Amino acid sequence: GQNIDQPTEMTATEGAIVQINCTYQTSGFNGLFWYQQHAGEAPTFLSYNVLDGLEEKGRFSSFLSRSKGYSYLLLKELQMKDSASYLCAVTNAGNMLTFGGGTRLMVKP
Amino acid sequence: DADVTQTPRNRITKTGKRIMLECSQTKGHDRMYWYRQDPGLGLQLIYYSFDVKDINKGEISDGYSVSRQAQAKFSLSLESAIPNQTALYFCATSDPQGSDTQYFGPGTRLTVL
Numbered sequence: 737g738q739n740i741d742q743p744t745e746m747t748a749t750e751g752a753i754v755q756i757n758c759t760y761q762t763s764g765f766n767g768l769f770w771y772q773q774h775a776g777e778a779p780t781f782l783s784y785n786v787l788d789g790l791e792e793k794g795r796f797s798s799f800l801s802r803s804k805g806y807s808y809l810l811l812k813e814l815q816m817k818d819s820a821s822y823l824c825a826v827t828n829a830g831n832m833l834t835f836g837g838g839t840r841l842m843v844k845p
Numbered sequence: 846d847a848d849v850t851q852t853p854r855n856r857i858t859k860t861g862k863r864i865m866l867e868c869s870q871t872k873g874h875d876r877m878y879w880y881r882q883d884p885g886l887g888l889q890l891i892y893y894s895f896d897v898k899d900i901n902k903g904e905i906s907d908g909y910s911v912s913r914q915a916q917a918k919f920s921l922s923l924e925s926a927i928p929n930q931t932a933l934y935f936c937a938t939s940d941p942q943g944s945d946t947q948y949f950g951p952g953t954r955l956t957v958l
Binding site: 740744767769776777778779780781784786823825827831832833835836837838 | 885886887888889890893933935939941944945946947948949950951952954
């Protein structure tokens with residue numbers, strides 16, 4: 737089976753940096769995804785990590801440590817529009833996605 | 846135009862009714878999925894299909910059925926709706942080439958009274 741943990745809620749200030757952590761336990765790990773989901777809308781793809789290390793994409797970066805079963809999503813220069821839920825999801829050997837419960841990020845002025 | 850579309854976007858129905866949710870995609874992806882999302886919770890996989898002749902149960906398939914009418918179309922049916930099936934339903938597609946990233950439709954908000 738798979739178990740994915742991430743904080744339920746976080747609050748940060750506009751212009752700041754926030755790190756959202758995700759830990760996982762899985763059999764047959766194949767890769768890790770981060771999605772952004774605004775309330776009532778579809779999840780949208782942010783990043784994919786399969787190898788250890790940091791992947792940077794504009795203001796968003798994602799890090800993976802396979803040996804520790806750990807990932808984080810780093811958001812820089814926070815904007816009000818970054819207020820959303822951030823979903824960590826892990827794929828197994830069959831390429832099936834298992835989602836964590838999501839972290840609701842609130843950005844305050 | 847959106848790559849993955851879902852109809853209807855909102856539906857209110859009564860207990861015991863049969864409901865069909867439809868998903869269409871223009872991405873040319875072979876793989877399609879149906880998820881449900883309950884308030885404050887993550888996405889749970891209901892059914893998935895890796896091609897037109899392939900249908901597989903996900904983690905919460907009881908009370909649901911699916912039909913893959915074509916590569917571009919994947920429908921989800923609730924044979925006899927019950928109130929605890931009230932949720933947001935998402936269809937997704939993916940291409941097994943590369944990372945197999947899943948792309949989601951806009952969702953259907955279903956309320957069962």
